[in-house]
Each structure stands twice: as C-alpha cells, then as structure tokens.
Amino acid sequence: MNGRERILALLEGREVDRLPLMPITMMFAADQIGANYRDYATDYRVMAEGQIFTAEKFDFDYVNTMSDPAREAADCGAVIEYFDNQPAAIVENQARLADKTDLASLKIPDPLGGGRMNNGINAVALMVEKVGKEKLVEGWIEGPCAEAADLRGINTLMLDFYDDPAFVRDLFEFIIEMELRFARAQIDAGADSIGLGDAAASLVGPQIYEEFVWPFEKKLIDGIHEMGALVRLHICGNTRPILGDMARLKCDIVDLDFLAPLEEGRKKMGPDQVLLGNIDPVRVMRNGNAELVTSTVAECHRQAGKRYIVGAGCEIPYDTPEENIQALHDYAASHRPDLDDS
Amino acid sequence: MQNPDKFTKEKNLTPIILAMKDLKELYEAVITGDAVTARSITEEALSGETDPLSLVSEHLTPAMDEIGRRFEASECFVPELLLSARAMKGAMELIQPRLLESGVELLGRVIVATVKGDLHDIGKNLVAAVLEGGGFEVIDMGVNVEPEKIVETIKEKDVQIVVLSALLTTTMPAMKTSIEAIEAAGVRDKVTILVGGAPVTQRFADEIGADGYSDSAVGAVAVARKAVGA
Ligand code: B12
DSSP states (O other): OOHHHHHHHHHTTOOOSSOOBOOOOSHHHHHHTTOOHHHHHHOHHHHHHHHHHHHHHTTOSEEEOOOOTTHHHHHTTOOEEEETTEEEEEOGGGOTTSSGGGGGGOOOOOTTSSSHHHHHHHHHHHHHHHHTTTSEEEEEEEOHHHHHHHHHOHHHHHHHHHHOHHHHHHHHHHHHHHHHHHHHHHHHTTOSEEEEEOGGGGTSHHHHIIIIIHHHHHHHHHHHHHTTOEEEEEOOSOOGGGHHHHHTTOOSEEEEOTTSOHHHHHHHHOSSOEEEEEEOIIIIIITSOHHHHHHHHHHHHHHHTTSEEEEESSOOOTTOOHHHHHHHHHHHHTOOSSGGGO | OOOGGGGHHHHTSOHHHHHHHHHHHHHHHHHHTOHHHHHHHHHHHHHTTOOHHHIIIIIIHHHHHHHHHHHHTTSSOHHHHHHHHHHHHHHHHHHHHHHHHTTOOOSOEEEEEEBTTOOOOHHHHHHHHHHHHTTOEEEEOOSSBOHHHHHHHHHHHTOSEEEEEOOOTTTHHHHHHHHHHHHHTTOGGGOEEEEESTTOOHHHHHHTTOSEEOSSHHHHHHHHHHHTTO
C-alpha cells in the first residue's frame, strides 16, 4: 500500500496497513534542501523539490503546497513583504481593502494569470507529475475568515463584524468565489485534496463563527466536494468553542491544534470524523525528544480512536530535530488505526 | 460619527444626576464596545466637575479589567475585546490632554513593541490599550521592531517601561537580543522590561533577564503598576 492509497483507504473506511502520516511542513521542508524560504514560497520548483525530498526521506504519505497565507491576496494587489527565512506576510497598515469601497471595483484575479496562485497551481502539477501515483497531492486555499483578514487587515476585520456586517458578507461572498476558482484550477492540475486554512476563525468566538463564517466555509467545502476533491480543514488555535459546528461542515479530514483536545473533538464530532493532530508543534515536536513524541502521539491515537491520521497540531517548526519526526513516523508505521489490531 | 441628537434629552437632567448616571454608563459603554457613547459621556463628564483621573481609575480601568476577565474565561472573544479597547481609547484621547493640563502625573511612559521578525500585533495592541486605560502614557512602536529602534526611543523619550510581545517561538530570541541591546546602550537601569505573548513563560522571562511577565493584558497592567510603585 503506498501513501496515497493508504490515505484514500482510511478516508473511505477500508482496511489500511498502518496509520497514515500527514504532518504539515513548510520552513522545515525548505531547510531540508537548503533552500531559502523566499524561494520556496515564490518558486514552485523549489517547493516541489522540498516537499518531495522531505516526504520521501521521512516516508510521509502526502505532499502539500501551503507556504504562507498571502497567495490570493498578492494576486488581488495586496502589499506583501517577503523574507529570506520566514513566510511572506501581508503589510497590514496598507491592506488592500483598507478602504471598504474598493471591494466594489475589486476583480477576482485569474488563478492562471501568472501570479502567486498560478505558482501554487504549478506546484500541484509538478508534484502530481513526480509523485502523484505514490503520494497524495494536497493543494491549498485560504478560508473566508483568514482571507478576509488578509485583504482587510485582521484588526479591522474583527471590528467590521460589529460595525458593518453587510460589508463582511459581501467580502466573504467575493472570497468564496475566488477560492472556488483557485480550488478548481488546483483540482484540474491533479490535486487529490484541497487544504482549507482558516486560522482567524478561532479568534471570533462561537456566535460570530456560526452566524458569519460557517455558512461561507460550508459553501466552499460543498463546492470543492462537487468538483470531486477531498477537503482537509485546518483552523489553528483554540477551536474548542466551535468544534460542533466544524463537524457539520462534513470535511474529509479535520485538523485539531494542540489547544483543542482530540478527546473533545471526538466527542463533539462523532465516531466517523477523521481527525488529525494535535501534538504541540513547539513544546513536543521541536523542544521534546523522541520518547516524548512517541508517548504523545500514542495518547493522541488513543483519544482519537481509529479514524485518525498522525500529524502535529500545526506546522512542524523548521528547527525540529529529525529524530522527533522519525519517531512520529515510527509510531505511524508500527500501528494500525484500530488499536486492538496493532 | 457622533450623533448629536442622542443626548439632548439627558442634557435636561440636573447635572448631579447626569454625572452619576453617565459614569456608570461609561463603564457599560466600554464593556459593550460602544465607542460613540463612551466618547459622549466622557465629553460630558469633562465639561462638568468630574476629576479626569477618576474617570480613568474608577471607570475605564475596571471596565477593561472586566472585559479582560471575560476574555480569559472564554465569555467573549477577540472582536469584543478590540471593540472595548477602541471605546476605551476614544475616551482616553479626550481625557489625556486634560490630565496633562491639570498637572496630574501619568503613571509612567511605556513603549510597546512586537519584536523583530514578528508581525503578530493583536495581543500587543490590547496590552497597549489596557495600559493606556490603566493610566500610562503609551508609545506604540508597532511590529517587527529592531532592538536599535527600541534603544533610541528609550533615550529620546525618557521611557520607564518597555513592553515586548512575541507570538512565535522563532522570535522569542529577539526579546533576548532586545534586552541585550538595551544593556549594551547603558540604559538597562532606567527601564523596567516586561515580556509576554502566547509562547512566553515566566521561566523564559527569568532566563533572558526580563523584569516581569504576565499571560494577559490585564496582568500586564498589574506588573507595570508594580514596577512604578503605583
Ligand atoms: C492571527 C494570527 C496570525 C496573523 C497575525 C495578524 C496580526 N496582525 O496579528 C498572521 C496571519 C499574519 C499570522 C502569521 C503567522 N503565524 Co500566526 N497566528 C495567529 C493566531 C491565529 C492568533 C494570534 C492572536 O492574535 N491571538 C490573540 C491575542 C489576544 O493573544 P496574544 O497575542 O497571546 O496576547 C495576549 C497575551 O499573550 C498577552 N500579551 C501579549 N503580549 C504581551 C506582552 C506583555 C509584556 C505582557 C505582559 C502580556 C502580553 O496579552 C494578550 C491579551 O490577553 C495564532 C493561533 C491562535 N489561534 O492562537 C497563530 C500563531 C501565533 N501563528 C503561528 C505561526 C507559526 C505563524 C506563521 C509563521 C505562519 C506561517 N507559516 O505563515 C506566520 C508568521 C508571521 C510573522 N512573521 O509574524 C503559530 C506560532 C507557533 C509558535 N509558537 O511559534 C500560532 C500559535 C499558530 C500555530 N498553532 O502554529 N498569524
């Protein structure tokens, strides 16, 4: 069974030889091939090389095209700052929609128009060409809350929910259409799965989440499913207050960050939801040793049960010791999903 | 922004009742994040007999304490926190010049900064707002701030407290670098240095030679007050 088959089999409820392994690596992957992060984020060949090298070295079951939250915003004309050894970032005090009225004239950029989205799509295509038969290829898009924060400025968006809810809805509407097009192009390029990152959604609390964010996330997820791809939901941070709503999104994989216990996720999301996580990326993966990684992932597996994929709560930090990633791999490689079979 | 008609009715009330009623409402307005009301009440109060300092210590600070408590208890979330901070800042803008005029000494001059390499500023902004509400003069240096800039500002502006925020494990070392730069410039004795942000711990604060740490914005004010002996 290769990585791609393993993940697909688990998701479809078929038997698998061992637990799938899908940690998020970005800066770590760039580091593995000695690339600087600016190149990793802006040149799809560097990204594909880093992802494939890392996935093969540590026997991950997938490769992924996430690098920073600014791809879509960059193509919308936002001011982006690039760093040699850090993810690109949006310059918040010059946000693209600092003036709300600019939304009316903002055109959805063509994902294949030669910008940063296009670069992400090229990364998908190259990964599919090189390893698409053995490893699952996962594309990436931003969720409504995260992308709205990127375009409007996160501090301002938080106030907009109260100051001008109609604007927020218009903005989310725009974003969903843009993200569906971006997802479509990645799926056309061969992506098996689309990762949906909606980091800022963990900040707004359950009421705003349910009323504003959820309906748009749902629309996006349903749209991607209709295109025939899988969806992995990744909301960093403390999602405990919104776990129940997240379950109703019907994503194929839900990541939980270390602040949201898997046990609680399992309880709120039912026995069938595939959960991924939630090892503390910093305290355990980066600062811990192999023994701590092993005992932590074993406990995660126990809490999540057999609908489980091995990974950390969020990105594996770049200076994580390789032994710790090896330990993560070794646990996955030596355990079947059903603890009784292992 | 302000609605001039909104308070005409209340202007007919006797001043004493107005003052008492309004001031309770100032607390409420900050809690609910109603910036317009918070400003109007503050304006009204300042045009009367009310002591500007008591507006801060008896109404604004308790309101921010309460909203901070609700946030810690997951009773409210970041949008509500930022709304309250905005309401409080609006009131402070009116109060601060009056404080200076009346010769009341602010508790101290503070610079707040997110350290070099780090762009997270929601927590830093909240700490800045709550410190302002707590009676400090705040100089917000923004994000991704070079240690040299911090040193320069300490020297130029006669700063007593330095608040450093970091949200990334990779930028926590920049807190240490900042403290070292302050030491190297010979101004370490002049300032109290506080550090915070989600990944920062008391142990880390001790290790890098910071003077104080807290895991919340309200806690930051308590440490800052202690530092100036208030
Ligand atoms: C919003 C956010 C962003 C936004 C920031 C926008 C902005 N203008 O701030 C964006 C999208 C830009 C971003 C980018 C990144 N982020 Co980010 N982000 C977050 C997120 C979702 C929320 C952080 C936040 O604002 N919390 C709310 C505030 C109120 O809390 P706070 O800052 O801790 O502040 C409180 C206290 O700590 C205290 N406090 C704060 N400062 C101080 C100072 C003093 C002196 C005191 C006493 C107290 C104090 O008071 C505050 C109020 O109580 C967190 C995950 C999460 N949900 O927590 C990740 C998170 C912080 N980000 C993370 C990462 C890895 C990144 C990126 C590297 C991701 C990437 N690969 O692209 C980049 C780095 C960019 C950079 N160079 O800084 C990680 C950090 C992991 C780690 N420990 O290193 C987190 C934890 C996500 C995760 N689980 O991995 N991020």
